[in-house]
Amino acid sequence: MASKFKDRIRGKKAKVAVIGQGYVGLPLAVEFAKKGFKALGVDLDKKKVDSINSGVSYILDIPSEEIKPLVKKGMLSATSDYSKLNEVDAIIICVPTPLRKTKDPDMSFIVSAAEAIAKNLRKGQVIVLESTTYPGTTEEVILPMLEATGLKVGRDFSLGFSPERIDPGNPRYMTHNIPKVVSGMTKECRENIALLYSQIVGKVITVSSVKVAEMVKLLENTFRSVNIGLVNELALMCDSLKVDVWEIIEAAKTKPFGFMPFYPGPGLGGHCIPIDPIYLAWKARIQGFEPRFIDLASKINADMPEYVAERVSRSLNKRFGKAVKGAKVLIIGLSYKKDVTDTRESPAYEVIEKLRERGAAISYYDPFVPVSVFGGHKMRSIKLSAAEVRKNDCVVIVTDHSNVDYSFIVNNSKLVIDTRNALRNIVKRDKIERL
Ligand SMILES: NC(=O)c1ccc[n+]([C@@H]2O[C@H](COP(=O)([O-])OP(=O)(O)OC[C@H]3O[C@@H](n4cnc5c(N)ncnc54)[C@H](O)[C@@H]3O)[C@@H](O)[C@H]2O)c1
16 A cells, blocks of 8 residues: 555655645645645635635635646646545645634534545545644544544555644745654554655654644644743733833843743734643543643633733723723734734734723724624724824724834824734834833
């Protein structure tokens, strides 16, 4: 089985299917297509499938000009028809892994993808899970479903885990130049999977087991969550101590070793950092281990929107003797981080909710998110004009997109609460308050 797969990879004859054509899956399918492998994007969302097949991208990091020629040459196509999985050599799973309302992992997307693969599994195929999940998922959830077909891992098909590490909106690091950690259920599985990814990324790192690979991703994201939690707490401390947290970080990061800067903010967002550590904590608890750092960091980070709303309320009161009730507040940036359209888990929503609870009237400006529906409200981004900005008692910068004219906002507003240090290059003015 192995040599046939390897031959098809080396001869660029292998076809690769990527299940889930979102922020992770579409760039991955495009990368395989660019490197000369026929790539099939599989998604239940018909709009995404139609969009890919007509050469139109819906992911900012992937321009349509990149997709169009690949579709035209027949190197990239998309489908919602799982039976096509039977025709490919490798299948990579990039479906979402959200939390349930109860904060337990929602494995339904992984399970339904694995069911689809099991129905179409054939000898010689290589299956890789990329979705971030708790350690043990590949072996405990996917493997039994695939082996229930009668085929055996290592003998009939390969299975492994390779964590996705993309950073949407990052122009420097993209799928092809981010080193890839890979693993397999057996040595042969690992070799096949390493060979597969070595076709599209410069550096492949193999680890000894799938559980190690699953944990690598969780360490990376927990590291971020905990350090952001630490620096968020430091920001609150600095507020009490009346020192500038940003100046402290700038000075501390001049140390050439043993320090890595993290920055405070209005709270965590996106599909990774606020969620993945909770997957790990959930699994640890099942094993009888009580994680402490993860919960503490999650709590500190989750409290940041409340702090931002409190800060708005305090500043309006102190500066203008004005209550937040009835005040007009403009939120700048709705997406969870700079230069992306993704609003999943964005702290902006929480900030808005907390301010609304206090009676503020909210509008927002985000060039990446023209329309948004949340909490039963449909909102449209305002058009940035002096008159629109001046209408407000306070402006809160939640996301610092590169293409926003912050000096224009500062010039026209009465008070700006800057939670991202977006105004660092603007001459200090009395009306700016930093987190
Ligand atoms: N977005 C990121 O920055 C990022 C970074 C690293 C890792 N990850 C991880 O990668 C995984 C995917 O994240 P994403 O941001 O690409 O999600 P996404 O929501 O952008 O994309 C997932 C896609 O999967 C499709 N889908 C869901 N169930 C399906 C099924 N059964 N069959 C076919 N298609 C299905 C959805 O329609 C959607 O298009 C998650 O586990 C996430 O934690 C995401």
